[in-house]
């Protein structure tokens with residue numbers, strides 16, 4: 001991140017910063033702040049992940065610490081290299097860089113396996129041969145304690161032998177598992193002898209066919225944190241009940257062996273004291289009119305209900321990017337939603353507010369006519385069109401754009417009413433309107449085709465009104481326009497919210513897909529944009545005056561074939 005954006009950080013403090021301040025004051029980690037962002041590469045990142053990214057990378061920046069990017073890749077069947085690449089691109093796009101190389105939990109599979117052997121040798125883990133159904137039955141419920149597995153008292157030798165043979169591929173998936181020996185009567189179900197390894201005879205995207213057993217997330221995660229010598233392991237609230245297990249595992253492994261392994265991996269300098277990581281939870285980000293579960297987002301992609309993970313309607317970072325959201329607007333949003341320990345739902349209007357504010361300040365202005373209607377200026381009497389200069393931004397000095405004003409131009413169909421409703425400020429027969437940055441015109445005649453559709457307006461211009469009001473009368477309305485000779489055609493994609501219900505996850509609505517907004521995308525072709533947009537670069541953002549904020553599509557727009565996506569309307573049209 002640049003110094004300029006860093007110095008803008010006046011974020012209010014929150015409980016996690018207070019915790020770090022306390023740890024720094026007490027010397028708990030000898031002044032170190034080491035965080036990590038641990039996505040599972042089983043989908044694209046969404047705006048919820050941005051909260052975690054801004055938190056973890058942001059804290060590392062603020063405390064001159066370090067943040068790792070670690071792929072928590074313990075479920076090979078659901079993961080892929082495509083997701084790994086997309087996640088890295090998204091983190092970079094948000095403006096963050098991870099410390100050192102990208103890490104993978106799978107790179108620690110040997111250590112994680114060796115630690116399982118250690119637990120077996122110390123009598124803290126056993127191989128269980130209950131079927132998955134039996135194991136579920138033995139686990140008990142929230143109100144009833146579980147029962148000990150009949151395999152719980154297997155000898156250490158038998159456990160070692162079986163576990164090594166599980167890894168050799170001698171057994172079928174699900175026939176045995178390795179479980180931590182904790183307490184089947186614990187009120188916390190996570191502590192009832194949780195499975196820490198399962199047999200999966202599958203290929204892994206990083207480790208190939210080396211492994212036949214794969215560690216469970218809860219077991220692998222705390223060890224990975226310990227191996228990376230993480231100080232603050234920040235995760236979402238649903239892991240609160242898993243924290244006792246996180247601590248149990250690390251406390252039941254030898255501290256010396258953990259620190260030796262961290263040091264062997266280059267994560268512990270000889271002059272640094274080894275301290276176990278501490279897990280702290282915060283509330284997930286939920287946003288109304290959105291779904292935030294990867295499973296549901298994946299379903300939309302796989303059913304073709306959106307064009308892909310980066311469809312501009314998706315709450316994924318790559319979708320928001322393609323929609324025209326800027327990294328700064330997303331970081332700002334993550335700043336202002338704050339950090340708390342109770343679940344809440346953030347209004348999507350807040351996210352939209354952040355991008356409007358950013359683009360109002362930074363996007364160049366331009367004119368785009370979505371539904372062109374020809375206007376002929378009957379009294380335009382110059383031999384050649386007049387070249388007008390319009391500012392690219394009303395407040396910032398970022399130069400001018402040039403527009404031809406000549407005998408023919410286009411305005412938007414919706415800016416003309418033959419019989420105007422009361423209070424109408426646009427163009428109507430016999431009335432005047434100002435063309436933005438140009439002259440006041442009056443509509444004198446309406447031309448129709450054989451079927452009665454309006455195809456042209458004949459107007460007169462008041463030549464004394466360039467940049468000044470007409471003498472003796474008030475013209476209230478201002479409309480946008482483009483010159484007919486130099487305007488460029490463009491495809492405009494008008495995006496709206498993907499869901500019409502504030503909470504698509506609400507069970508009362510049935511399937512979340514019932515809430516999809518049928519009008520979330522409207523494609524307009526044959527739109528006309530002012531000539532300065534001919535050089536619009538992919539992802540460049542504009543305010544199309546009176547229409548909204550738009551960006552040139554990252555993938556589909558190029559000179560000669562312009563495509564603009566509507567990022568957001570000028571004002572919130574959803575609040576009633």
Ligand code: ATP
Pocket residue numbers: 037038039040041047048049051052234235236283284285286292293294295
């Ligand atoms: P799923 O959507 O399948 O539940 P996940 O969102 O937990 O998966 P991970 O890849 O495991 O996906 O998440 C990586 C990190 O991002 C985790 O630390 C997780 O807590 C955090 N995270 C995920 N979703 C949110 C969210 N909505 N708000 C804040 N942090 C989140």
Ligand code: MG
Pocket residue numbers: 040
């Ligand atoms: Mg997860």
